[in-house]
Amino acid sequence: MADSVNPSHALFDSFVQAQTCKETQQNFIELCRHLKVEPRDYKHFYSKLKDRLNYWKAKDLWQKIDKRAAHPDYEQGQACHQNKCLVLGAGPCGLRTAIELALLGTQVAVLDKRVSFSRNNVLHLWPYTIRDLLNLGAKKFYGRFCSGSIHHISIRQLQLILLKVALILGVEVHTGVTFEGLLEPSGSTGWRAQVSPGSHRAAAFEFDVFISAGGGRYVPDGFKIKELRGKLAIGITANFVNRRTKQEAQVQEISGVARIYNQKFFQALHSEIGVDLENIVYYKDDTHYFVMTAKKGSLLKKGVIKQDFPDVNQLLAPANVNQKALEEYAYDAADFSTDHMLPDLEFARDHAGRPDVAMFDFTCMHRAENASLVKERKGKRLLIALVGDSLVEPFWPLGTGIARGFLAAFDTAWMVRNWGKGGLPLELLAERESMYQLLSQTTPENISKNYASYSINPSTRYPNISMSSIKPTQVIHTVLDAHLHTQSLRRLEDLLSWCQKNTAGYKHVKVKDLSESWRSGMALCALIHNFRPELINLSSLDEYNITRNNKLAFDLMEREFGITPVMRASEMITCEKIDQLSMVVYLTQIRNALTEKDT
Ligand code: FAD
Incomplete structure (x- = not known):
């Protein structure tokens, strides 16, 4: 039976060849549906997919993934x-x-x-990243992977793989x-x-x-x-359509020419077309991709930057950049540095359908x-x-x-x-x-x-x-905050439960928190009564007489234990919210004093 007749094989092929994120996700969902494998069953998903898709074209991919997965570091997916x-x-x-x-x-x-x-x-790849991506099956998903003289890949192709x-x-x-x-x-x-x-x-x-x-x-x-602030560095990226003609194929890539290594080239570029660069890179990938560092003076002279500002954000703000002039600048640099050998240079389009040319600030790196x-x-x-x-x-x-x-x-x-x-x-x-x-x-x-x-x-x-x-x-500071926070949370919980335990069963008292539950003053009085019943006559208290209740408790605590009140008794009525931090400090002192007496 021809492979194309088997729907799951065709779906797998479409998934492997998909050229957009959306297409990849859709084909994947279709493939899973067809094979009745549930991606949410992540623990068994890969093995089920492999078992159910008996397709020779998938075998080399499985082999690569199996090889990687068998590394002892992963402990067979149990680590x-x-x-x-x-x-x-x-x-x-x-x-x-x-x-x-x-x-x-x-x-x-x-x-x-x-x-x-x-x-x-386009991203430059070090040799180890090429090996890494090949081991993950990059060639399977993108046949052109690293087939040129310099190794690189467009960001989108890399994301797709x-x-x-x-x-x-x-x-x-x-x-x-x-x-x-x-x-x-x-x-x-x-x-x-x-x-x-x-x-x-x-x-x-x-x-x-x-x-x-x-x-x-x-x-x-x-x-x-x-x-990390360096000297002013303005980067320009530009992408042109790659029609993959013979003539385009013959044009040499530029792996990164810095001014110090090729004074003559940069001087000619400056004197002949007014483009003054520190360096330039050209990669032939899905697009003809150029990245260069341009000097401010020439950008001003060419009208790319409209007005000079000492602040780089102001300098490169969209309102201060003439987009058409930027396109011309990038076009001229690309054309000159490839010796006018790239025919019909036409800008590729960015995600919004505009010519794909952009200017970035490299002055300050984070x-x-x-x-x-x-x-x-x-x-x-x-x-x-x-x-x-x-x-x-x-x-x-x-x-x-x-x-x-x-x-x-x-x-x-x-x-x-x-x-x-x-x-x-x-x-x-x-x-x-x-x-x-x-x-x-x-x-x-x-x-x-x-x-x-x-x-x-x-x-x-x-x-x-x-x-x-x-x-x-x-590295204590990278966990310290959390520990302190946890410790203090734990302390708060302890304090709250101590208060609850020692006010339990008192009339008109329900301690739910370390703020509002204390407004009426009844809870404070109950707390004192629990430890020193002789100090307070609870039956004389009125839960609605907030000022009196609080004044009584504050005065007693000050007289008997030397604890200064956190606010005036009258404020317990007028304040919009009882401040938890003040209350915590106050109750902590009370607990210390009462439990000291207690033990
Ligand atoms: P990125 O590739 O930037 O990915 C970050 C992802 O996080 C993005 O997809 C973004 O959508 C997503 N994201 C961010 N915030 C949120 C959020 N709140 N919620 C959900 N998602 C979020 N490098 C080069 O070597 N050459 C270049 O020419 C080049 N051009 C670039 C052009 C652009 C516009 C950008 C952004 C980066 C460029 N880079 C370039 C850098 C290169 O892309 C990165 O080094 C590389 O992609 C690795 O980046 P990353 O995965 O850490 O982050």
Whole structure:
């Protein structure tokens, strides 16, 4: 029987070849429906899919995935089988992390606010990332993968490959869903995300690991960012249609010419067409992609930037940029640097259908001070980790985004593995920081060349790594807040239950909290009576005489125990809300005094 006749084979082919995010998701759903496999059954999903799709074209993909999954680090998907992870961002680094976590046995959900993968821009790949992607079946999903002289891939193609692998491994990927913030546990529920649309089922997903891979400048609460400010650097990216003609095929790529290495070229570019650059890169991929760093003077002269401002945000604000002049500038640079050999240069279109040319500020790069932290609320711990551009913003012309992004994805997966195995927070955070310190120094030359042995274990990738260069005491601040908070919450709960116990059964007294329950003064009087009945005649009290009740209690506490009142008795009527903090301080002193007397 011809393969095309078998509907599941045809659906698998469509899934593998899908060229958009939407098409990929739709074909995947169809394939699952047809094979009667339920993606939500994430633990058995991959094996069921493999068993039910008996198709020779899928076999080499299964082999690759099986080989990866058999690595001892994953403990046959048992290492993190009790963990649940939310990944914010279906960019390359979020998806790459999701794949590793799924292999560890974690239940993974990925959220992305975008509904399409539309970035034509091209990423430079280090040799290890090529091996890594080939091992995940990149060639199967994208036949042209790394077939040129320089190794690179467009962001959208990379996302498509990783999305397909993630889906096959049972990762839930929700597009068109915006992450708005973390929701703390509320008794019966665990950590969740506030999302929009709020009715999306991702809102109900509870997790104990949160990976923030939301891209540059997206940093969740609790992390501090360092700003690395360099000299003014203005980047321009431009994409032109690649018609894949013979003539286009012959044009040489430019792997990155910096001014210092080719003075003549840059001088000619400047004197002949007025384009003054620091460097330029040209990759022939799905598009003809150019990225360059331009000098401000020439941008002003060419009318690309309308007015000079010392502040870079003002300088590059859309209102200060002449889009047509920018297109001309990028066009001229592309045409000149390829020796006018690219025929009929025509801009590719961006997600909004406009010519795909953009100008960016590289003057100031962000980097998170810590790579991860642990929060604890209501006894529920949450491990939060940053990966990708959200951890360290790359300098695009150097193309470090994916190479270092994937290293951080693996390091993070290693930390999650330790988390799943019950590692102590301080120790695993310290180990993660030890690796993070290395990240910005990594180059294709100084990481291990034994790519075949790469795994999530950092020692397979970083030669001579010390996994304990940062000591647990140095990362206390990444858990300290949570501990303090937990401790103080616990203290509050203890205080409340002590008050409840010692006022139980008193008339007109119901202590529910450490604020409003104390307004009438009856609870304070009851508390005193419980320990020193001789001091107070409860039958003389009127629950509505708030000032008198409070005055009596305040005076007694001051006279007998030297405890100064937190407010005036009359304010207990007039104030809009009883201040919990003041009340806690006051009641704590009372408890100390009464229990001291008591024992
Ligand atoms: P990204 O790829 O930025 O992905 C982050 C994802 O998170 C996005 O899909 C975004 O929609 C999603 N997201 C963000 N906030 C939310 C939220 N609140 N809720 C839900 N989803 C959210 N690098 C180069 O080397 N060369 C280039 O030319 C180049 N061009 C780029 C152009 C653009 C417009 C951008 C944004 C980045 C570019 N980069 C480039 C950087 C490169 O794309 C990244 O290094 C690489 O994609 C890895 O990034 P990432 O996965 O960490 O984040």
